[in-house]
Amino acid sequence: MKPPLRETPLAARATRCVGALLLVLFSHAPATAAPAAAAAANPRTLRIGLSVDVDTLDPAELDAQESETIAHLLWGTLYKTSAEGRLDPYFAESYRVSDDGRAYTFKLRPDLKCENGAALSAADVAYSFEHAADPAMKFTGHAAGFVLPALQYAGIQVDDALTVTIKLKAHNPIALGLIAEMFVYCKAPYAAMSREQASTHVSATGPYRLVEWRHDDHVLLERNKSYALPAPPYERVLFRIIPEASTRSAELIAGNVDITTGVAPDQIDAINNSDTAKVESVASIRRIYIGFNQKEKFSATAGGRAIRDARVRRALQFAVDVPTLCEALLRVPCARAATMIFPRNDKTGIAADPYDPDRAEHLLDLAGYRRGADGVRFAITLQTPRGRYPNDVNMALAIGQYLDDIGVKTTVEALDFASVYMPLLRKHDAGPLFLTGTSGASWSALYDLADFPAPDGGANYTNFTDPEFYAGWKRLEMTRDPVEQEQIIRAMLTVFHERGTWLQLYFLPDLYGVSNKISWQPRADELISLD
Amino acid sequence: MIDLLVRRLLQSVVVIIGVTVITFTTLHLGGDPTYLYVSERASEEEIIATRAKLGFDQPLHVQYLKFAERLLLHGDLGNSLTYHTPALGVVLERFPATLELTFCALLLALVVGIPLGVLAALKHGRPLDGGIMLLALFGQSMPSFWLGLLLILTVGLKFRWLPLSGRVPVLDPLFAGDFGTAWANLPHALPFLVMPSVTIAFFSLARTARLVRSSMLEVLAQDYVRTARAKGLSEFRVVVHHALRNAWLPVVTMLGLEFGFLLSGVVVVETVFSWPGVGRLVFNAINHRDIPLVQAAVIMFSLVFVSLNLAVDLLYARLDPRVRLR
Numbered sequence: 001m002k003p004p005l006r007e008t009p010l011a012a013r014a015t016r017c018v019g020a021l022l023l024v025l026f027s028h029a030p031a032t033a034a035p036a037a038a039a040a041a042n043p044r045t046l047r048i049g050l051s052v053d054v055d056t057l058d059p060a061e062l063d064a065q066e067s068e069t070i071a072h073l074l075w076g077t078l079y080k081t082s083a084e085g086r087l088d089p090y091f092a093e094s095y096r097v098s099d100d101g102r103a104y105t106f107k108l109r110p111d112l113k114c115e116n117g118a119a120l121s122a123a124d125v126a127y128s129f130e131h132a133a134d135p136a137m138k139f140t141g142h143a144a145g146f147v148l149p150a151l152q153y154a155g156i157q158v159d160d161a162l163t164v165t166i167k168l169k170a171h172n173p174i175a176l177g178l179i180a181e182m183f184v185y186c187k188a189p190y191a192a193m194s195r196e197q198a199s200t201h202v203s204a205t206g207p208y209r210l211v212e213w214r215h216d217d218h219v220l221l222e223r224n225k226s227y228a229l230p231a232p233p234y235e236r237v238l239f240r241i242i243p244e245a246s247t248r249s250a251e252l253i254a255g256n257v258d259i260t261t262g263v264a265p266d267q268i269d270a271i272n273n274s275d276t277a278k279v280e281s282v283a284s285i286r287r288i289y290i291g292f293n294q295k296e297k298f299s300a301t302a303g304g305r306a307i308r309d310a311r312v313r314r315a316l317q318f319a320v321d322v323p324t325l326c327e328a329l330l331r332v333p334c335a336r337a338a339t340m341i342f343p344r345n346d347k348t349g350i351a352a353d354p355y356d357p358d359r360a361e362h363l364l365d366l367a368g369y370r371r372g373a374d375g376v377r378f379a380i381t382l383q384t385p386r387g388r389y390p391n392d393v394n395m396a397l398a399i400g401q402y403l404d405d406i407g408v409k410t411t412v413e414a415l416d417f418a419s420v421y422m423p424l425l426r427k428h429d430a431g432p433l434f435l436t437g438t439s440g441a442s443w444s445a446l447y448d449l450a451d452f453p454a455p456d457g458g459a460n461y462t463n464f465t466d467p468e469f470y471a472g473w474k475r476l477e478m479t480r481d482p483v484e485q486e487q488i489i490r491a492m493l494t495v496f497h498e499r500g501t502w503l504q505l506y507f508l509p510d511l512y513g514v515s516n517k518i519s520w521q522p523r524a525d526e527l528i529s530l531d
Numbered sequence: 532m533i534d535l536l537v538r539r540l541l542q543s544v545v546v547i548i549g550v551t552v553i554t555f556t557t558l559h560l561g562g563d564p565t566y567l568y569v570s571e572r573a574s575e576e577e578i579i580a581t582r583a584k585l586g587f588d589q590p591l592h593v594q595y596l597k598f599a600e601r602l603l604l605h606g607d608l609g610n611s612l613t614y615h616t617p618a619l620g621v622v623l624e625r626f627p628a629t630l631e632l633t634f635c636a637l638l639l640a641l642v643v644g645i646p647l648g649v650l651a652a653l654k655h656g657r658p659l660d661g662g663i664m665l666l667a668l669f670g671q672s673m674p675s676f677w678l679g680l681l682l683i684l685t686v687g688l689k690f691r692w693l694p695l696s697g698r699v700p701v702l703d704p705l706f707a708g709d710f711g712t713a714w715a716n717l718p719h720a721l722p723f724l725v726m727p728s729v730t731i732a733f734f735s736l737a738r739t740a741r742l743v744r745s746s747m748l749e750v751l752a753q754d755y756v757r758t759a760r761a762k763g764l765s766e767f768r769v770v771v772h773h774a775l776r777n778a779w780l781p782v783v784t785m786l787g788l789e790f791g792f793l794l795s796g797v798v799v800v801e802t803v804f805s806w807p808g809v810g811r812l813v814f815n816a817i818n819h820r821d822i823p824l825v826q827a828a829v830i831m832f833s834l835v836f837v838s839l840n841l842a843v844d845l846l847y848a849r850l851d852p853r854v855r856l857r
Contacts, residue, residue, distance in 0.1 A: 037699065037719065052815075053815075055613045055614060056613075056614060056615050058615065061615060063568075138584040140568045140569070140581050140584055140585070142570065145568075145569055145570050145573065145577065145581065146570035146573070149574070149577060195615060196610070196615065196616045196617070199614060199615040199616055200616065214700075214807065215614075215621070215624060215625065215807060216625065216807035216808075216811060216812065217697065217698060217805070217807040218697075240697065240805070241805060241807070242696055242805045243802045243805060243811065244680075244696075244802050244803045244805070246680050246683070246803075247680075247683060247695060247696045247803060247804070247805060250683050250684060250687065250688045250695050250696075251695050251696060253688060254687070254688055254691070254695060256694075256695065418567060418818050418819065418820060419562060419820070420562065422566050422567065423562035423563055423566050426566040426569075426573075426578070456574075456575065457574070458569075458570070458573045458574050458575075458577070458578075
């Protein structure tokens with residue numbers, strides 16, 4: 001006997017109908033929703049997880065590190081810095097310097113092309129420099145805001161179709177490295193673009209061209225067919241913007257990205273214990289240090305007065321165990337920095353100060369800062385940005401504890417970086433102790449030294465004014481002999497070291513997550529190179 | 532009705548002016564934004580030149596008046612200092628992503644929260660009621676970033692049921708009139724929407740369930756419900772047609788506020804799930820003190836919030852004949 005027919009409830013029938021309709025409709029939908037999705041699934045695509053989006057793709061206005069990373073794949077430069085810190089020919093085959101050191105003449109490769117296939121000539125190189133230098137454009141990025149002023153750029157001259165001469169206001173021993181930071185692009189497409197258009201529309205000259213930039217989501221590049229130099233290893237490069245460090249690590253472990261930047265120290269074990277990826281660490285060019293601000297205004301406090309004494313500053317160098325701080329808070333080994341020069345370029349022979357709290361106490365006693373009845377020698381404030389560098393607040397708290405241990409009662413003030421800390425720092429008002437980091441270069445000791453071009457230099461946050469140190473710059477201007485340059489640099493840094501201007505910490509270890517499917521090594525200069 | 536609309540629009544203008552003044556002042560209280568746009572080695576001359584380029588060398592009131600003049604006369608909110616393109620365009624570009632997420636979250640909160648609230652009221656004092664209220668307690672006390680990461684690690688990474696982060700756009704092509712792409716993207720977009728929507732909805736869902744429960748408990752004790760039952764109507768009809776219809780009113784009031792709350796509160800979830808929406812954009816813009824961009828986003832949010840509340844007021848009057856719009 002058949003069971004009695006039961007009426008299907010209306011809701012159930014409606015659900016089935018809608019389900020069937022969706023199935024029919026979606027079965028006709030294309031399999032790929034967007035170029036990025038297709039590229040992500042392609043094994044010839046390199047997928048990189050970045051923490052921050054690109055701010056602009058206008059080669060004259062680039063500033064942020066992430067933009068620079070992508071820019072190096074989109075545009076070439078006359079010379080380029082290798083991973084080892086060498087300056088190698090790139091768009092230029094060679095260069096020569098005039099006798100007075102104020103003119104750099106570059107001979108271009110003859111086979112260079114713009115993205116549209118037109119030949120790239122000396123006029124395009126000249127446009128790249130003049131456009132960035134044009135005051136009417138009001139550019140504030142890396143080229144106009146730093147490279148050209150630091151270069152002491154005076155103009156550019158087209159000598160012939162493949163030769164340009166860059167003129168400087170004065171001899172500059174780091175000119176070639178600075179010139180290597182200027183991107184070369186083609187005049188015709190950029191002269192036709194408004195500034196707004198240039199920020200999103202790319203006409204490439206480098207190994208890749210822009211396919212798609214979806215803000216805060218991804219940037220997709222593919223090989224530039226007009227690029228005459230050897231083709232890059234990957235057909236496409238997909239930069240995914242993944243701001244949260246835990247999510248980036250999860251995507252790496254899941255195999256959805258091949259490289260991630262900015263691995264958080266607490267995620268190193270999770271990545272290394274996975275079967276799919278590992279963490280690669282490299283000491284970057286960013287120097288992390290505690291500055292002693294010697295500005296007069298800090299004399300009102302006991303700590304501010306104390307650190308104006310070079311003997312006190314020297315004593316405090318021995319109070320902090322830097323390798324232990326790195327192991328505990330950054331979860332990677334690091335060496336204590338000896339000088340402000342990137343170790344590969346440091347030929348001064350100055351050794352890093354060891355951790356020796358007894359010596360620190362002895363030196364403080366000798367300087368006249370004995371422990372009081374409460375065990376305190378003097379009190380001081382240590383300011384730190386919050387979230388600017390990995391574990392920065394904890395690092396400052398730990399350093400404060402080391403200083404407490406030798407009788408320097410330290411109060412740590414953690415400040416918002418953008419609204420409070422940076423304005424203080426830029427006005428040279430952070431302190432009397434402050435934790436910060438400044439970026440150097442992998443290709444020149446002189447570049448690293450240029451944080452202190454003059455007592456009123458922009459990055460002289462410590463108000464260091466020693467005339468013996470600054471006299472070194474005059475001597476450097478007079479010589480072209482590399483050996484003599486090294487001697488002068490050694491003398492300058494010895495003064496800097498003896499005056500205890502910075503409490504040297506470390507060259508910030510950059511942590512990258514790298515998929516086991518690829519072979520890739522990070523660079524000290526934070527660029528993601530595919531060479 | 533027309534009077535009400537005009538009055539509300541005028542009020543909205545005052546609200547928006549107030550919001551822009553407060554935002555403008557607050558962003559400048561943190562010091563000179565110029566320092567965020569110069570190299571760390573910039574000299575004093577370079578800083579002064581950059582300050583002039585960005586217009587921060589003018590007194591604060593002059594800067595605001597120039598901004599207001601541009602906005603009122605040309606509808607121009609200025610260019611983003613970070614992206615170097617019109618600020619409103621940058622916000623509008625991200626808006627569909629946030630709208631998509633907020634809409635899904637609200638839908639989820641209502642579809643799940645209302646039945647849970649009704650169920651809890653009907654089973655008042657029983658274990659099911661306790662269970663639902665415990666769930667609501669979790670929903671309201673659990674930080675969204677924690678729930679989001681938990682979902683990523685379990686549902687996404689361990690079980691591989693859903694994508695961990697990212698987005699496939701649906702509303703963007705739809706707003707651009709490209710229905711084909713929107714439709715084609717929809718099935719690809721849904722898996723990406725699930726975890727962030729659940730994360731956002733969990734808080735609202737809990738609140739909705741609690742509100743519906745308390746409202747239903749009040750209504751279920753009314754005489755007309757007893758009368759409906761005495762007439763012999765099915766329990767389903769009593770609950771849905773008589774009780775829920777009246778219990779619905781406070782939920783409608785909450786709806787407008789909730790949508791605004793969700794819209795402005797998605798910043799954490801957008802960050803955790805790499806969702807390219809307005810919340811993340813504003814967070815970054817505040818960090819970079821990109822004043823035109825923050826202003827554009829704030830005006831946009833204010834407009835949406837004011838419009839939603841107006842819509843809710845109109846809807847309220849429609850649902851409850853006792854309410855008259857004046």
